[in-house]
Amino acid sequence: MNLTELNRIATAMVAPGKGILAADESSGTIKKRFDAIGVDSTEENRRDYREMLFRAKDAMSQYISGVILYDETIWQDAKDGTPLIKLIEQSGAIPGIKVDEGTQALPMCPGELVTIGLDKLAERLKKYYERGARFAKWRAVIDIGSGIPSMTAISVNAHALARYAALCQAAQIVPIVEPEVLMDGDHDIDRCYEVTGRVLNKTFQELRVQRVALEGMVLKPNMAISGKKCAKQASVEEVAEKTIRLLKACVPAAVPGIAFLSGGQSDEEATAHLNAMHKLGPLPWGLTFSYGRALQAAPQKAWSGKAENVAAGQRAFSHRARMNGLAAKGEWQSSLEQKAA
Numbered sequence: 509m510n511l512t513e514l515n516r517i518a519t520a521m522v523a524p525g526k527g528i529l530a531a532d533e534s535s536g537t538i539k540k541r542f543d544a545i546g547v548d549s550t551e552e553n554r555r556d557y558r559e560m561l562f563r564a565k566d567a568m569s570q571y572i573s574g575v576i577l578y579d580e581t582i583w584q585d586a587k588d589g590t591p592l593i594k595l596i597e598q599s600g601a602i603p604g605i606k607v608d609e610g611t612q613a614l615p616m617c618p619g620e621l622v623t624i625g626l627d628k629l630a631e632r633l634k635k636y637y638e639r640g641a642r643f644a645k646w647r648a649v650i651d652i653g654s655g656i657p658s659m660t661a662i663s664v665n666a667h668a669l670a671r672y673a674a675l676c677q678a679a680q681i682v683p684i685v686e687p688e689v690l691m692d693g694d695h696d697i698d699r700c701y702e703v704t705g706r707v708l709n710k711t712f713q714e715l716r717v718q719r720v721a722l723e724g725m726v727l728k729p730n731m732a733i734s735g736k737k738c739a740k741q742a743s744v745e746e747v748a749e750k751t752i753r754l755l756k757a758c759v760p761a762a763v764p765g766i767a768f769l770s771g772g773q774s775d776e777e778a779t780a781h782l783n784a785m786h787k788l789g790p791l792p793w794g795l796t797f798s799y800g801r802a803l804q805a806a807p808q809k810a811w812s813g814k815a816e817n818v819a820a821g822q823r824a825f826s827h828r829a830r831m832n833g834l835a836a837k838g839e840w841q842s843s844l845e846q847k848a849a
């Protein structure tokens with residue numbers, strides 16, 4: 509393992525003013541997104557949609573440091589035969605790959621999930637590296653509810669995250685470690701804070717036990733935030749203050765960067781929260797976005813599966829990428845949010 513090179517890539521993934529485009533929706537998730545805009549989830553439509561994003565030059569070259577791909581996409585070619593991964597490289601962004609294989613019910617723990625995909629992972633990583641992937645992603649899902657999460661669910665998911673991270677580093681690939689505490693439910697921000705703290709502490713304990721080099725990874729956490737159905741929604745300032753307090757308590761400064769998931773926040777909320785956190789600096793790590801929905805909801809709507817809407821879709825994507833790029837430096841203002849298309 510060349511740790512200097514892993515650290516160089518991890519640092520580039522969280523470069524100031526840039527963040528990660530999470531375009532790695534699994535087949536089930538992208539179908540849901542396409543259903544919402546009335547588009548059939550065919551291989552060709554998925555290709556056309558993602559090609560539209562990767563060819564958005566302004567966004568890709570100025571605000572996007574890396575792109576997380578799904579297995580199908582990393583092997584796909586653009587309409588003109590150029591591999592999609594080449595479009596990403598040509599824009600100056602780093603290609604990455606989702607390597608988990610989704611979740612399964614966790615035995616003896618009703619309602620809880622464990623992420624799978626460790627079998628044959630070493631072989632798969634080798635192929636992805638040869639294809640050009642320089643980082644990977646694995647997402648653990650922790651739900652908050654009555655009596656959950658159990659310590660069992662937190663432990664097995666942390667163990668799997670660390671197993672994955674160690675395999676990545678051995679394959680010269682930077683692992684994005686994503687323990688997502690879901691924002692579904694009516695819990696308040698303090699319960700999210702407490703559960704996320706337990707999850708992060710256990711995750712870093714496992715990473716240490718399994719000898720993962722913290723200098724060669726990126727953390728992708730949720731923010732400390734109110735549950736979607738909580739009657740009392742925390743303000744932007746409270747989310748920023750509690751998230752930074754929590755991360756400072758749980759994430760060692762050796763970690764080069766933290767890139768948040770959006771988790772179902774509205775586009776503008778996700779941007780405003782990141783921006784407010786940067787007002788609380790200086791911070792010991794790079795802090796940016798790795799958004800799926802909060803970067804793509806607007807372009808998906810603008811595109812709606814029609815070739816004549818590609819330019820509008822790219823404008824919508826560029827706008828969100830720019831807003832989040834500014835937020836990643838604490839330079840965003842709500843007045844910059846005019847309609848892109």
Ligand SMILES: O=P(O)(O)OC[C@H]1O[C@](O)(COP(=O)(O)O)[C@@H](O)[C@@H]1O
Nearest residue numbers: 530532533534537770771799800801
């Ligand atoms: O399709 P999956 O595996 O359920 O993943 C869902 C998405 O969750 C993410 O980890 C975060 O996305 P959001 O920002 O939309 O929450 C993405 O990288 C991924 O595409």
